[in-house]
Amino acid sequence: MTIKKEPIHAGEFLLSEGAGNISRESINVAAGPALYPGQVLGLVTATREFAPYHPTAEDGTQTAVAILFGPLGASDIVRRGRAVVRLAEVSEVHLTGLDPEAERDLAAHFLIVR
Template sequence: MTIKVESMHAGEFLLSEGAGNISREAINVAAGPALQPGQILGLVTLSGEFAPYTPTAEDGSENAVAILWGPLGESDVPRRGRAVVRLAEVSEAHLTGLDPAGEKALAANFVIVR
C-alpha cells in the first residue's frame, strides 16, 4: 500500500486575519531553494527582498517580519510571492523556522502565534 503525504496548502497556517486582504502583501523573495507556506521570512536590508528568517544572519533576515502565504519553487532569480505581514493569528504547528525571538518579532506587527 502506498501512503501519500499531502503538502501544506497556501495559507493553511492562518487561523484568522484582518478584514479583506489587509493582512497580506505582495513581496519579492530572494533567489534560493523552494519554500513552503508558513515559512518565516526576514527582510534583507540591502536588496529589499524577503528571505527565510535566519536568527544568526546579519543582513536583516535575522528579524522575522512576515510569513510566506503560498509555495515558491526553487529559483536562481528573485521570485514574486505573497506574505502575511500584519493583523493575523497563525498556527504554530504549521510554521517553519519559528523560534521565540521570531515569535516576539512577529507579535510587534500583530501577527500572533497560537
C-alpha cells in the same frame, strides 16, 4: 503500500486575519530553494527582498517580519510571492523556522502565534 503526505496548502497556517486584504502583501523573495506556506521570513536589508528567517544572520533576516502565504518553487532569480505581514493569528504547528525570538518579532507586526 505507498503512503503519500499532503503538503501544507496556501494559507493553511492562518487562524484569522484582518478584513479584506489588509493582512497580506505582494513581496519579492530572494532567489533560492523551494519555500512552503508558513515559512517565517526576514527582510534582507541590502536588497529589500524577503528570505527565510535565520536567527544568526547579519543581513536583516535575523528579524522575522512576515510569513509566506503560498508555495514558491526553487529559483535562481528573484520571485514574486504573497506574505502575511500584519494583523493575523497563525497556527504555530504550521510554521517553518519559528523560534521564541521570531515569535516576539512577529508579535511586533501583530502576527500572533497560537
